Amino acid sequence: MRKFIDKIENFIFVIPALAFFITFSIYPLFKTFQMSFYQWDGITKNMIFVGFKNYIDAFKDPIWLKSIKNGFILSFLALIFMNSIAFLLAILVNSGIKGAKFYRVIFYIPPILSGIVVGYIWKWIYDPNFGILNGLLDILNLSHFKRPWLSDVNTALISVSIASMWQGVGGSFILFLAGLQGIPEDLFEASRVDGATFWQQFFYITIPLMSRTLMIVSILTILGAMQLLTIVIPLTNGGPGFETEVPALRIYKEAFSSYKFGYATALSVLLGIMLFIISLIQIKLRKVD
Amino acid sequence: MKRDMHFMTKKIKFSRILIHLFLISYAITCLFPLLWMISTSLKSTSEVYTNKSLIPQSLNFENYIKAWTEGNFSIYFTNSVIYTISIVLGIVIVSTLAAYAFARLNFPFKNIIYYAFLMMMLIPIPGAFVPLYVLLVKLGIQNTRIGYILPMINSGLSVSIFILKEFFEQIPKELEESAVIDGCSKFQVYYRIMFPLALPAISTIVIFNALSAWNEYILAAVNFTDPNKMPVQQGLFIFQGQYFTRYELLMAATTITTLPIIIIYLSMQKYIVRSLTGAIKG
Numbered sequence: 001m002r003k004f005i006d007k008i009e010n011f012i013f014v015i016p017a018l019a020f021f022i023t024f025s026i027y028p029l030f031k032t033f034q035m036s037f038y039q040w041d042g043i044t045k046n047m048i049f050v051g052f053k054n055y056i057d058a059f060k061d062p063i064w065l066k067s068i069k070n071g072f073i074l075s076f077l078a079l080i081f082m083n084s085i086a087f088l089l090a091i092l093v094n095s096g097i098k099g100a101k102f103y104r105v106i107f108y109i110p111p112i113l114s115g116i117v118v119g120y121i122w123k124w125i126y127d128p129n130f131g132i133l134n135g136l137l138d139i140l141n142l143s144h145f146k147r148p149w150l151s152d153v154n155t156a157l158i159s160v161s162i163a164s165m166w167q168g169v170g171g172s173f174i175l176f177l178a179g180l181q182g183i184p185e186d187l188f189e190a191s192r193v194d195g196a197t198f199w200q201q202f203f204y205i206t207i208p209l210m211s212r213t214l215m216i217v218s219i220l221t222i223l224g225a226m227q228l229l230t231i232v233i234p235l236t237n238g239g240p241g242f243e244t245e246v247p248a249l250r251i252y253k254e255a256f257s258s259y260k261f262g263y264a265t266a267l268s269v270l271l272g273i274m275l276f277i278i279s280l281i282q283i284k285l286r287k288v289d
Numbered sequence: 290m291k292r293d294m295h296f297m298t299k300k301i302k303f304s305r306i307l308i309h310l311f312l313i314s315y316a317i318t319c320l321f322p323l324l325w326m327i328s329t330s331l332k333s334t335s336e337v338y339t340n341k342s343l344i345p346q347s348l349n350f351e352n353y354i355k356a357w358t359e360g361n362f363s364i365y366f367t368n369s370v371i372y373t374i375s376i377v378l379g380i381v382i383v384s385t386l387a388a389y390a391f392a393r394l395n396f397p398f399k400n401i402i403y404y405a406f407l408m409m410m411l412i413p414i415p416g417a418f419v420p421l422y423v424l425l426v427k428l429g430i431q432n433t434r435i436g437y438i439l440p441m442i443n444s445g446l447s448v449s450i451f452i453l454k455e456f457f458e459q460i461p462k463e464l465e466e467s468a469v470i471d472g473c474s475k476f477q478v479y480y481r482i483m484f485p486l487a488l489p490a491i492s493t494i495v496i497f498n499a500l501s502a503w504n505e506y507i508l509a510a511v512n513f514t515d516p517n518k519m520p521v522q523q524g525l526f527i528f529q530g531q532y533f534t535r536y537e538l539l540m541a542a543t544t545i546t547t548l549p550i551i552i553i554y555l556s557m558q559k560y561i562v563r564s565l566t567g568a569i570k571g
Contacts, residue, residue, distance in 0.1 A: 099312075114506065276413075
């Protein structure tokens with residue numbers, strides 16, 4: 001009996017966390033699945049059960065498919081360019097040079113800023129008439145390259161990607177740096193004695209020992225790029241047309257601009273399943289080799 | 290041989306300079322947009338559209354006063370301070386209690402509950418703001434301060450509980466045992482012994498949750514329609530006109546929004562980098 005009372009007492013410690021968790025995580029999760037089978041405007045009591053209609057509609061919705069494609073393009077660009085830059089920076093900062101701490105502090109400034117602030121700063125940089133980017137091209141006598149970066153269909157998505165990568169490099173950099181610092185120094189010493197070149201060390205020590213870190217950073221990069229949202233709202237809000245629509249922005253707009261709550265939650269479920277599979281595939285792939 | 294050595298050190302020196310040149314140019318890439326923001330915020334309205342120099346002709350602090358008063362930033366800023374403090378306080382109390390129990394106490398379904406929290410941390414749920422909005426309306430707390438603070442506390446819980454549980458498990462058990470012998474109740478052990486000992490981990494949680502609470506936008510946009518309750522991130526949108534944006538005012542407002550973050554970051558960067566680099570080992 002004493003033991004039972006003891007356990008109940010212990011349980012009191014987790015009750016607040018559990019109450020939050022059930023109300024604001026479990027219930028919304030359950031609600032998302034439930035709502036995705038209904039047609040509902042989010043306001044009236046009029047909820048109509050439509051089965052899998054929302055899901056079928058999603059596969060025929062060109063704007064949704066476009067936003068998924070954009071998500072993949074943003075992921076791809078971030079994986080290739082953002083992570084290469086971050087990896088290079090991490091290797092250089094970790095090479096025993098002076099001022100490593102200074103660089104580390106500076107490189108992590110963009111990630112701590114809000115997406116809205118970063119979006120607005122870059123919107124101003126890209127401004128077609130008075131922005132510094134076009135101004136710089138004028139100064140460099142490259143005026144023929146000038147364009148309305150965010151409203152030109154050819155450059156809008158790339159411009160959004162550059163702004164978001166500018167913010168994201170620091171995050172990957174810090175994780176790579178932590179991974180590099182975990183490699184024992186004597187491995188490099190020993191290989192140096194054996195006459196290994198820098199590139200041999202890079203391919204036979206750094207890369208294999210960094211595989212876990214590379215996996216984690218890649219997953220985080222894809223998950224981040226596929227869920228990009230706040231930075232896009234001030235930059236383009238999905239425009240011009242639907243050129244820079246991203247999945248999370250579609251969900252937001254379907255719910256709060258079109259008042260299609262059922263459809264929006266169906267998109268949430270689809271995106272959620274996709275992200276879950278992406279992280280599973282990557283973990284599986286890495287376990288094999 | 291000697292000549293060879295000389296050549297080698299010269300080569301190393303040269304490559305060091307190249308490394309620094311590269312790193313400095315990237316550091317400038319990181320800082321330039323921020324300097325450009327500050328520079329714009331100090332320019333006069335006409336100068337913004339004519340002077341492409343990073344250094345303003347004169348320092349127009351009026352932009353800040355205008356953003357603060359006419360742009361209502363005094364209200365948004367106060368709101369953000371209130372939200373950030375409440376959210377962080379809530380997270381610290383709720384997560385330390387739970388983490389202590391997960392680390393040290395026994396109760397039914399302990400592991401299942403803990404793994405449920407972990408799953409929430411690891412599995413992304415995109416678009417959670419849609420059902421949250423529905424829930425807030427149902428609870429009658431949409432467009433209220435509490436309707437924003439409560440879900441925001443929840444969003445920081447799982448990671449915080451995870452970090453704290455790991456920390457609590459490393460604290461030697463002898464300390465609690467002797468406290469129990471001295472007649473301390475479980476709750477006294479928690480707040481007299483475990484809480485103070487966990488301060489390093491708690492400070493990490495405070496910093497990260499403060500940054501994410503200050504920077505949060507989507508849930509605020511979903512929740513608030515009353516401008517008097519909006520946080521800074523939402524307030525920034527009032528400077529964007531339909532056809533025309535007053536960039537000197539907008540940049541003054543983004544500077545006001547960013548300044549507290551930069552100050553916290555620079556004064557706490559030791560903690561921040563240490564806990565970030567700790568995150569990937571383990």
